Amino acid sequence: MIELRGLTKRYGAATVVDGLTFGVVPGQVTGFLGPNGAGKSTTLRMVLGLTRPTGGEVLIDGSHYRDLTDPLRQVGALLETRSVHPGRSAHDHLLCLAQSNRIPRGRVAEVLGIVGLESVAGKRAGEFSLGMGQRLGIAAALLGDPPILLFDEPVNGLDPEGIRWIRNLMRQFASEGRTVLVSSHLMAEMALTADHLVVIGGGRLLADTTMAEFTEGNAQGFVRIATPEPRRLLDLLRDSGIAVEQAADGTLSATGADARSISALAADHGVPLDELSTRSASLEEAFMRLTTGTAEFLGGAESREAGRR
Numbered sequence: 001m002i003e004l005r006g007l008t009k010r011y012g013a014a015t016v017v018d019g020l021t022f023g024v025v026p027g028q029v030t031g032f033l034g035p036n037g038a039g040k041s042t043t044l045r046m047v048l049g050l051t052r053p054t055g056g057e058v059l060i061d062g063s064h065y066r067d068l069t070d071p072l073r074q075v076g077a078l079l080e081t082r083s084v085h086p087g088r089s090a091h092d093h094l095l096c097l098a099q100s101n102r103i104p105r106g107r108v109a110e111v112l113g114i115v116g117l118e119s120v121a122g123k124r125a126g127e128f129s130l131g132m133g134q135r136l137g138i139a140a141a142l143l144g145d146p147p148i149l150l151f152d153e154p155v156n157g158l159d160p161e162g163i164r165w166i167r168n169l170m171r172q173f174a175s176e177g178r179t180v181l182v183s184s185h186l187m188a189e190m191a192l193t194a195d196h197l198v199v200i201g202g203g204r205l206l207a208d209t210t211m212a213e214f215t216e217g218n219a220q221g222f223v224r225i226a227t228p229e230p231r232r233l234l235d236l237l238r239d240s241g242i243a244v245e246q247a248a249d250g251t252l253s254a255t256g257a258d259a260r261s262i263s264a265l266a267a268d269h270g271v272p273l274d275e276l277s278t279r280s281a282s283l284e285e286a287f288m289r290l291t292t293g294t295a296e297f298l299g300g301a302e303s304r305e306a307g308r309r
């Protein structure tokens with residue numbers, strides 16, 4: 001169990017983690033989601049005692065990280081920036097870690113097996129692909145067979161096969177009763193991996209909910225309408241109490257009414273329709289709505305848009 005209580009980090013005038021309070025429980029995958037720069041890595045580094053909080057605290061099974069008697073056996077972590085000596089083989093890297101943490105050397109072969117690196121155990125880590133490097137990082141996190149595992153953006157840059165492998169591994173760890181906290185900036189990925197969701201933006205807690213609740217509350221349907229008379233139909237829909245927005249391409253999106261009643265309304269007023277289709281909003285859109293304005297780095301048009309806000 002990990003408990004964050006009012007966890008805060010300031011760098012100069014910037015508050016990058018702002019009073020975070022939430023718990024991460026065993027037996028499930030908790031997704032830690034937020035746009036780039038939201039403060040996820042800083043939070044995870046504070047959990048691991050690598051960055052000192054400005055305020056608040058983190059408890060790991062009731063203790064601060066620095067007070068853990070055998071940290072590698074209690075918490076395993078895969079961070080974004082890893083330090084592996086490029087000239088050292090995967091096997092030797094793990095052996096070195098095991099020896100300095102009083103972990104039996106037999107465990108090295110076990111973890112190499114779990115992550116599927118046995119056949120390249122003698123190869124220099126500097127020659128590893130990104131996916132193999134991730135596997136090695138996970139092997140290191142597993143060395144002490146810890147009940148708590150943290151993963152910072154573990155699927156970044158991986159191919160679909162690698163992503164699926166990591167996803168299954170997380171689920172397996174959770175089913176073994178471990179506490180699994182995994183950060184990501186990809187909602188769709190979290191939807192496939194996490195049971196519980198903690199969303200942050202601008203260092204603040206935006207949501208702490210089960211994945212099921214988030215999906216139910218946000219995967220709201222809407223009706224997309226294309227018409228040569230969008231302005232007229234927009235007014236008609238609004239006058240009937242139907243919430244409707246017009247997109248940049250001129251199409252309308254209506255919520256709170258089904259396609260049949262919109263079609264009837266348009267027919268009654270002689271408004272021609274080119275398209276009428278029922279769509280479901282993606283979780284990615286719900287995530288964007290939740291975090292809009294908090295993202296530090298958005299691409300292209302979105303970034304300029306955010307800059308104007």
Ligand SMILES: Nc1ncnc2c1ncn2[C@@H]1O[C@H](COP(=O)(O)OP(=O)(O)OP(=O)(O)O)[C@@H](O)[C@H]1O
Pocket residue numbers: 011016034035036037038039040041042043185296
């Ligand atoms: N050592 C530091 N000194 C000053 N600012 C920092 C430091 N470390 C992080 N920051 C800032 O803190 C903010 C949060 O960064 P952090 O890496 O925790 O976010 P993140 O959610 O993990 O983002 P990403 O997905 O891009 O890794 C950013 O604005 C970053 O520039």
